[in-house]
Amino acid sequence: MKIIVCMKQVPVQDSLLKITDDSRWVQEAELNYEINESDHYALETALLLKEEHGGEVVILTMGPRRVKEAIKQGLAKGADRALHINNESFTTLDIFINAKLLAAAIQQEEADLVLTGLQTDDYGFGQTGVILAEKLGLPHASIVMEILKQDGSIKVKREMESGWFQSVELPLPALLTIQSGISQIRYATIKGIMMAKKKEIKELSLSDLGLAEGDVDDSTSSLKFHKLYVPEKTKQAELLEGDPKDVAAQLVHKLKNEAKVF
Amino acid sequence: MPEQLSFCKSLFAGAIEQEIVFPYPRIDAEEEENLSMILDSLRQFAKDHVNSSEIDRSGEIPKEILGGLAELGVFGMSIPEEYGGYGFSSTAYNRVFEEMAAIDASLAVTMGGHQSIGLKALLLHGSEEQKKRYLPKLASGEWFAAFALTEPGAGSDAAGIQTTAVKDESSGDYILNGNKIWITNGGFADFFTVFAKTPMGDGGEMKISAFAVTRDMEGVASGKEEEKLGIHGSSTTELTFDNVRVPASNLIGPLGKGFKVAMEVLNSGRLGLAAACAGGTKKLTALSVDHAMNRKQFNTPIANFEMIQGKISDMVVDAFVVESMVYLTTGLIDRGDVDYSLESAICKVYGSEAAWRTVSEAMQIAGGLGYSAEYPYEQALRDVRINLIFEGTNEVLRAFIALAGMQEHGEYLKKVGKALQNPLADLGVLTDYTLGRIKSRVSTNRLEDVHSALSEQTGKFEEYAKELHVAVEKVLTKYRKDVIHQEFLLQRISDMVIDLFAMVSVITRLDSMLKEKGEDNVQRELTICQTFCEDAWRRIRRNSRQIENNIDASRKKIAESTCETGGYDLDLIG
Numbered sequence: 001m002k003i004i005v006c007m008k009q010v011p012v013q014d015s016l017l018k019i020t021d022d023s024r025w026v027q028e029a030e031l032n033y034e035i036n037e038s039d040h041y042a043l044e045t046a047l048l049l050k051e052e053h054g055g056e057v058v059i060l061t062m063g064p065r066r067v068k069e070a071i072k073q074g075l076a077k078g079a080d081r082a083l084h085i086n087n088e089s090f091t092t093l094d095i096f097i098n099a100k101l102l103a104a105a106i107q108q109e110e111a112d113l114v115l116t117g118l119q120t121d122d123y124g125f126g127q128t129g130v131i132l133a134e135k136l137g138l139p140h141a142s143i144v145m146e147i148l149k150q151d152g153s154i155k156v157k158r159e160m161e162s163g164w165f166q167s168v169e170l171p172l173p174a175l176l177t178i179q180s181g182i183s184q185i186r187y188a189t190i191k192g193i194m195m196a197k198k199k200e201i202k203e204l205s206l207s208d209l210g211l212a213e214g215d216v217d218d219s220t221s222s223l224k225f226h227k228l229y230v231p232e233k234t235k236q237a238e239l240l241e242g243d244p245k246d247v248a249a250q251l252v253h254k255l256k257n258e259a260k261v262f
Numbered sequence: 263m264p265e266q267l268s269f270c271k272s273l274f275a276g277a278i279e280q281e282i283v284f285p286y287p288r289i290d291a292e293e294e295e296n297l298s299m300i301l302d303s304l305r306q307f308a309k310d311h312v313n314s315s316e317i318d319r320s321g322e323i324p325k326e327i328l329g330g331l332a333e334l335g336v337f338g339m340s341i342p343e344e345y346g347g348y349g350f351s352s353t354a355y356n357r358v359f360e361e362m363a364a365i366d367a368s369l370a371v372t373m374g375g376h377q378s379i380g381l382k383a384l385l386l387h388g389s390e391e392q393k394k395r396y397l398p399k400l401a402s403g404e405w406f407a408a409f410a411l412t413e414p415g416a417g418s419d420a421a422g423i424q425t426t427a428v429k430d431e432s433s434g435d436y437i438l439n440g441n442k443i444w445i446t447n448g449g450f451a452d453f454f455t456v457f458a459k460t461p462m463g464d465g466g467e468m469k470i471s472a473f474a475v476t477r478d479m480e481g482v483a484s485g486k487e488e489e490k491l492g493i494h495g496s497s498t499t500e501l502t503f504d505n506v507r508v509p510a511s512n513l514i515g516p517l518g519k520g521f522k523v524a525m526e527v528l529n530s531g532r533l534g535l536a537a538a539c540a541g542g543t544k545k546l547t548a549l550s551v552d553h554a555m556n557r558k559q560f561n562t563p564i565a566n567f568e569m570i571q572g573k574i575s576d577m578v579v580d581a582f583v584v585e586s587m588v589y590l591t592t593g594l595i596d597r598g599d600v601d602y603s604l605e606s607a608i609c610k611v612y613g614s615e616a617a618w619r620t621v622s623e624a625m626q627i628a629g630g631l632g633y634s635a636e637y638p639y640e641q642a643l644r645d646v647r648i649n650l651i652f653e654g655t656n657e658v659l660r661a662f663i664a665l666a667g668m669q670e671h672g673e674y675l676k677k678v679g680k681a682l683q684n685p686l687a688d689l690g691v692l693t694d695y696t697l698g699r700i701k702s703r704v705s706t707n708r709l710e711d712v713h714s715a716l717s718e719q720t721g722k723f724e725e726y727a728k729e730l731h732v733a734v735e736k737v738l739t740k741y742r743k744d745v746i747h748q749e750f751l752l753q754r755i756s757d758m759v760i761d762l763f764a765m766v767s768v769i770t771r772l773d774s775m776l777k778e779k780g781e782d783n784v785q786r787e788l789t790i791c792q793t794f795c796e797d798a799w800r801r802i803r804r805n806s807r808q809i810e811n812n813i814d815a816s817r818k819k820i821a822e823s824t825c826e827t828g829g830y831d832l833d834l835i836g
Contacts, residue, residue, distance in 0.1 A: 072295070072299065073299060073302075076299055187303040187306055187307050187330075187333075187334055188299055188300075188302070188303045189303070189333060189334050189335050190300055190334060190335030190336065190338075190339065190348050191335050191348070193296050193299045193300055193303075194296065194348060197292065197296075
């Protein structure tokens with residue numbers, strides 16, 4: 001089974017973000033990056049499937065040179081090779097263009113399964129995977145927690161709201177977006193890290209994908225960033241008074257219906 | 263083998279062998295990239311699985327942790343690839359080791375007992391057959407190694423060991439008998455590097471040899487686990503050898519050369535310990551900064567008080583210095599053609615004392631909380647303390663640093679003196695060795711081409727390097743062979759060399775950084791370097807002045823009279 005795993009590099013989760021002077025994006029120079037959390041689980045899922053059924057795991061990522069770090073980590077964990085759509089200006093592209101680029105790269109491979117993380121920790125759209133499936137003309141399932149491979153098809157367990165699950169069967173090839181926290185992610189071993197340097201990282205330019213600069217630049221983006229800003233701090237405190245029993249009941253009511261914490 | 267140059271030994275002879283320490287050594291980009299991934303993996307593994315205070319409380323490292331680390335491959339880092347390991351450079355190995363110490367001291371001690379010293383003799387002097395037989399199992403973590411030198415009557419005086427290995431002429435095997443104590447990993451290791459005395463020839467002179475001994479040999483037994491102040495999760499036991507039959511093929515290195523093997527192992531092993539101290543110092547600095555920023559007294563974070571700032575500054579300077587000297591020295595090991603024995607001893611002494619200062623100040627910053635067992639400081643304090651004691655006490659290492667350096671200087675004086683008395687007969691000596699030395703003394707008693715931002719520090723280094731040379735000449739001229747008993751002076755001389763090596767370590771690190779990144783981008787590092795050098799040269803000056811002008815005789819008298827009376831008997835009241 002040939003599995004393509006789409007992975008994205010995002011700023012480290014607890015980064016101190018500083019907004020650029022034009023309020024359109026964050027200052028990238030001082031940021032450290034890491035692999036997007038749910039993409040880790042997509043890769044782990046792919047590696048487990050490969051261990052069970054054989055085949056090949058190919059990492060697909062795009063972005064500037066720094067994303068090589070993420071690729072190497074994936075290769076060190078056991079992926080076989082990687083595709084890197086190399087362009088310095090991808091960070092502000094919209095989802096539709098992202099999906100178009102990824103689809104162009106995936107179409108060059110005959111994959112049985114395409115896996116993405118459920119969503120990225122930077123934008124959090126949760127749409128790249130499903131739009132990508134649409135572009136590729138593949139059936140898809142989102143928020144996937146378990147995969148059972150059958151003959152020519154897969155059966156997956158999807159996470160629904162309120163503790164409900166759904167079982168879906170899809171023909172192969174298919175695309176799945178993978179939920180975080182579904183398995184114990186493996187660590188890159190020293191052996192894996194040393195072996196990673198021997199694995200292929202194929203650089204793909206726009207022309208390799210049959211695309212031109214005009215197809216993917218900001219002018220074609222249907223999504224425009226107008227302003228990025230830090231949420232304003234507001235303080236609100238309400239003092240509940242009265243009989244402890246009534247106060248407790250009021251508190252529960254407010255937590256449930258106003259604060260909506262449960 | 264040509265005589266290997268040593269930066270610190272040359273200082274005693276008045277020469278600054280700049281080429282050895284400039285530019286600051288760097289590992290290649292690919293190894294650095296691998297290293298950063300390995301460190302990430304290790305940190306993640308530790309975050310998910312290692313609970314240091316639980317290890318401290320339970321007194322053992324869970325098997326799953328050792329298993330997980332074995333799977334990551336850390337137990338075979340220093341072993342070459344052909345024997346199942348990964349062939350790390352000394353720099354890369356020690357950097358991972360540093361991280362391990364920041365995760366948990368018991369883990370670091372276990373790994374150091376295994377890899378820094380336990381299997382090191384095999385790496386350095388093992389035969390091809392021995393390496394093939396043992397290293398793959400040790401690399402995979404299936405087996406653990408231990409280094410067995412210390413005995414009840416032979417601690418710092420390692421040459422005094424009593425364990426014997428006598429050849430049984432009928433079988434050719436050696437019969438091993440004796441006791442070892444304080445053996446790290448002693449309770450569970452499968453492979454032991456054991457040092458024992460063997461009779462040499464008919465005369466029966468006993469010399470030390472090293473042997474590969476395995477747990478499955480009959481007569482090998484471990485004692486109970488020692489109850490220790492700290493590093494509770496590490497195993498420390500006695501080992502007994504009762505008529506253990508060791509095949510002759512298990513002799514490591516030449517017969518009778520075991521002492522040299524042991525010293526070589528410890529020369530590099532000590533460096534791991536210093537790297538571990540760097541890791542501990544950095545971790546404690548982070549804890550202290552976090553506490554100082556968040557703890558408010560008098561309506562302000564205590565980080566705003568100068569007495570706290572002074573402590574934080576000292577911690578950062580110490581961490582920077584230890585890091586600079588450790589990775590300068592691992593760089594010397596990796597280049598392979600210099601003698602680093604003094605440098606690694608200096609790293610151990612400075613590193614362990616820096617870690618001890620740091621843990622003490624970290625506890626002080628934390629105040630009452632620091633003394634509570636619910637916070638990590640008291641465990642850190644207990645864990646760190648061993649570093650001043652094991653793998654050579656700091657006292658014996660100070661004596662070693664001074665005496666080995668002066669021996670080099672003495673050799674130099676002897677050769678020059680002899681050659682000058684009879685220049686024709688000893689022309690060889692004069693040209694090959696002495697002339698080179700004389701020339702280097704004339705031409706390289708300065709640091710050349712160092713970045714101008716460091717001119718003051720460089721000037722002080724040169725000035726006090728000369729001061730050391732003068733001090734050494736004074737002491738040698740006055741005491742000659744008796745210098746070995748002048749420990750107050752040996753201590754001052756070793757402290758001067760320690761500070762000089764520390765100074766040159768930060769100067770060369772900064773010089774490389776300044777040239778690569780420009781002065782504007784290394785301001786913090788530059789301030790640290792300036793601060794340290796300012797302190798260091800003043801200490802050197804004080805030590806130098808006290809070579810002749812001191813209160814040593816009084817201190818000796820006080821100690822001797824107190825030993826006579828059996829303790830403090832000068833009670834003021836009652």
